[in-house]
Amino acid sequence: MASRSDTPTPEGPRARATRLRRETILDAALELFGEVGFRAASLREIAARAEISHPGVIYHFATKEELLLAVLERRDADVSERFHLESSDGVTVLRNFVALADVNAHNRLVVELYVTVSAEATDPSHPAHDYFVDRYTRVVTSARTALADLQGRGLLVDPDLDLDLAARELVAVIDGLQLQWLLHPGQVRLADGVRAHLRRIATIDV
Amino acid sequence: MASRSDTPTPEGPRARATRLRRETILDAALELFGEVGFRAASLREIAARAEISHPGVIYHFATKEELLLAVLERRDADVSERFHLESSDGVTVLRNFVALADVNAHNRLVVELYVTVSAEATDPSHPAHDYFVDRYTRVVTSARTALADLQGRGLLVDPDLDLDLAARELVAVIDGLQLQWLLHPGQVRLADGVRAHLRRIATIDV
DNA sequence: CCTACCGATCGGTAGG
DNA sequence: CCTACCGATCGGTAGG
Numbered sequence: 006m007a008s009r010s011d012t013p014t015p016e017g018p019r020a021r022a023t024r025l026r027r028e029t030i031l032d033a034a035l036e037l038f039g040e041v042g043f044r045a046a047s048l049r050e051i052a053a054r055a056e057i058s059h060p061g062v063i064y065h066f067a068t069k070e071e072l073l074l075a076v077l078e079r080r081d082a083d084v085s086e087r088f089h090l091e092s093s094d095g096v097t098v099l100r101n102f103v104a105l106a107d108v109n110a111h112n113r114l115v116v117e118l119y120v121t122v123s124a125e126a127t128d129p130s131h132p133a134h135d136y137f138v139d140r141y142t143r144v145v146t147s148a149r150t151a152l153a154d155l156q157g158r159g160l161l162v163d164p165d166l167d168l169d170l171a172a173r174e175l176v177a178v179i180d181g182l183q184l185q186w187l188l189h190p191g192q193v194r195l196a197d198g199v200r201a202h203l204r205r206i207a208t209i210d211v
Numbered sequence: 212m213a214s215r216s217d218t219p220t221p222e223g224p225r226a227r228a229t230r231l232r233r234e235t236i237l238d239a240a241l242e243l244f245g246e247v248g249f250r251a252a253s254l255r256e257i258a259a260r261a262e263i264s265h266p267g268v269i270y271h272f273a274t275k276e277e278l279l280l281a282v283l284e285r286r287d288a289d290v291s292e293r294f295h296l297e298s299s300d301g302v303t304v305l306r307n308f309v310a311l312a313d314v315n316a317h318n319r320l321v322v323e324l325y326v327t328v329s330a331e332a333t334d335p336s337h338p339a340h341d342y343f344v345d346r347y348t349r350v351v352t353s354a355r356t357a358l359a360d361l362q363g364r365g366l367l368v369d370p371d372l373d374l375d376l377a378a379r380e381l382v383a384v385i386d387g388l389q390l391q392w393l394l395h396p397g398q399v400r401l402a403d404g405v406r407a408h409l410r411r412i413a414t415i416d417v
Numbered sequence: 418c419c420t421a422c423c424g425a426t427c428g429g430t431a432g433g
Numbered sequence: 434c435c436t437a438c439c440g441a442t443c444g445g446t447a448g449g
Binding site: 270 | 434435
């Protein structure tokens with residue numbers, strides 16, 4: 006059985022060194038996957054950035070594919086820890102969408118990773134294809150549930166709003182603005198764009 | 212001087228064969244660039260799909276980079292021939308955005324190409340980086356000009372709409388929905404999403 | 418976690 | 434527009 010998170014097993018110096026090394030590799034991989042995508046990224050370049058040999062990377066992550074999934078899962082864990090996109094209060098969820106856009110606007114590497122790899126993963130043979138199909142199902146469902154909550158509370162500008170369409174539009178605005186933000190840095194206001202979109206749909210403060 | 216387009220120089224059988232061969236190569240390249248991106252696409256695989264040797268591809272397009280730009284330019288020429296995104300009538304321009312989304316919804320290969328390569332090209336070292344930076348400047352400007360026209364004619368829901376933000380949002384909705392459409396085919400209504408977005412902004416029929 | 422290595426594949430060139 | 438070839442680079446393995 007795993008140790009409780011409030012009384013973790015003490016981490017020895019060896020385990021700590023391994024964990025830090027893995028973090029360094031994940032940092033380098035996130036960076037390169039974002040720059041050139043998964044397929045064009047080489048383990049040797051990731052290894053060089055992590056200051057390790059390329060079989061050293063494979064010692065920690067058995068395959069390049071496993072490394073990509075580890076990068077994505079680490080990021081997911083980080084986001085679900087800091088944001089609550091599963092709350093039952095729709096207003097909270099929508100505010101968290103804006104807050105997440107705001108955080109992303111200060112983390113170009115993460116935005117590059119998601120924009121580049123999600124696009125690459127539209128191909129069914131891509132190793133992260135299933136991951137992104139599931140991810141978008143979850144995110145769109147979360148947006149739809151939030152909007153339905155607002156609809157029930159009379160907080161929508163148009164009470165007959167097409168919730169499926171609107172949920173996908175909200176997610177689309179976030180993704181599309183991120184792409185433009187990468188192409189035209191300094192000219193795109195990520196969080197403002199999402200906020201403006203939400204204000205047009207709901208009579209809430211975001 | 213080039214021959215007038217209404218009285219073209221007669222095309223000999225040799226020139227015709229060359230043109231058709233180039234079209235075949237461009238078709239194969241569009242397909243593979245869309246599937247795996249520019250960097251991961253190989254000239255050998257493109258050549259195989261065009262049923263030619265890979266030096267044969269290079270005979271027609273000197274480098275892989277030149278081939279990518281030729282694919283994008285052919286597509287641009289096709290779109291600017293069939294749609295008028297530079298009209299001075301804002302309503303026409305916005306209707307053409309919807310019509311273009313509708314056409315794209317029947318051409319998965321083209322959507323894959325733009326979603327995948329535009330994301331990949333956010334990297335400044337990508338051969339199509341400048342192309343996409345310019346392209347988005349043009350498209351966003353076109354949307355902004357159209358919205359400004361509507362504003363002047365009192366056709367906006369919110370007369371104080373932030374035009375820069377709204378123009379980028381419109382383009383973002385189109386791009387974001389295309390990504391979702393590739394990930395969740397059959398569940399995303401591309402043209403409907405763009406139409407719904409426009410109806411929320413302007414009091415026009417689209 | 419390193420060095421040395423494997424077979425496969427890459428973009429592009431030479432020569433015809 | 435083909436065949437044959439070049440040097441470079443790839444993901445992953447063997448052995449320590």
